[in-house]
Amino acid sequence: MKIALCSYHNPNFINTNIYREKALKELGHELIIVDDRQYVLPGRVRQRFECMQKWDLQRMNDGFVKEAKKIKPDIWMVIGGQSMLATTVKKIKELGVRVVLWTTDIPIDFDIVKEAAPFYDHIFCAGSEAIEVLKNEVTLKDLRLIPFGCDPDYHKPVQLTPEEVLKYQRDIVFVGSFYPNRAKILESLANFNIGIWGPYWNKVGDHSPLRTKIMEGKFNYDEWVKIYSAAKIVLIIHYQDGIVPSYQITPKLFEAMACGSFVLVDNQKDVKALFAGKSYLDFFENTNDLKEKIQYYLEHEDRRKKMAKEGRQDVIERHTFKNRIARMIKIIQEKE
Structure with a gap:
């Protein structure tokens, strides 16, 4: 399947998205990476001016929809969810794409996630605290606990000098x-x-x-x-x-x-x-x-x-x- 992974890379160190990308490729899927941190305004500006945060977030979400139309994935997989607006989830689903979420953080600043939750095809949660928060937004049958894991190619015993x-x-x-x-x-x-x-x-x-x-x-x-x-x-x-x-x-x-x-x-x-x-x-x-x-x-x-x-x-x-x-x-x- 063609899978668009909407996530980000930390410029300072390897994060868990690297392991997700590797797993998808090893399972034989075609992977397209979509950066969900494509803000044009500095964080200090967005934090200070709410209108600037909303403008930049909407601009980025418009880009998500354009990308989905362009690449036509089978699955649009969102990691975290704090940057994916409910309107964007609905628009991508209207293209015939299955949109799924894998929450990763504890439920701080979860308003965007909660608002979009009813529109995802599937929601997977890294922790049961997210299930507790989201169960009032969607039916429990649509929530699955999928915790983090490891990658034995990265995480293994090493011989020290x-x-x-x-x-x-x-x-x-x-x-x-x-x-x-x-x-x-x-x-x-x-x-x-x-x-x-x-x-x-x-x-x-x-x-x-x-x-x-x-x-x-x-x-x-x-x-x-x-x-x-x-x-x-x-x-x-x-x-x-x-x-x-x-x-x-x-x-x-x-x-x-x-x-x-x-x-x-x-x-x-x-x-x-x-x-x-x-x-x-x-x-x-x-x-x-x-x-x-x-x-x-x-x-x-x-x-x-x-x-x-x-x-x-x-x-x-x-x-x-x-x-x-x-x-x-x-x-x-x-x-x-």
Whole structure:
């Protein structure tokens, strides 16, 4: 099939759209990439003047319709949905194109997504929080949970040089952006041999015990696969602000496991549902529980490595982006 993927590439690092594109091609589909960030006005202007934001968004959506008329795809697949107006979804559908959405973000600034939701042919959600938000806009049978995944060609164990071992090796690692809920948990682990990689960690206070543990910056996949490969334990702590619901599974969980890492993860709703009964993944309830489990697994290397091996085998067999895309296409074709 000819599939138009309406998404974007991050100029600074590889994002999950690269894995989606690769999966579509490997499954034999003809792929056309449509950039959904084709704004002509700078973000600072659009944020300051609402009329300019509306004008630029409408101009971009007019371009989407023209592109759909030109390329005549079988499927117009929207990633995220925050840039796709309801009128655009309707106009593309009138061309005989099936229009589907795969939500990726937690439901912040979801007004455009909610307004367009009734007009999509299919909606796939990376997290169950999006289903909760959208179930009042469409019937539940039109909403499917399709989480993120991994790509074993990118996410795999790597052999480190002696210099890389010195640079990356820690007992415990966390890779991800600063958020207060994460800092609070990680500060309780400051007495362990822990390393923290990611952006915005300079926001922690000058007297935070994490200051000496932080490697500030944005890291591409080819660096964090080395970080994962060098670690004894990878921590997964999901974003939570106590206001906007967030249940989805971060891609980093699948990616770390595909790298052959042993993972400890918080009690995220979708993680517990997807991996229920799996002995290779362990959860922590609170900081005391986390510290006890870290100590236990550091002292039980054989069990840690066995769990990591089993986890890697499962995710590269069942939780890849290729698996996810194949399931989506099957659902779409079954409704033809």
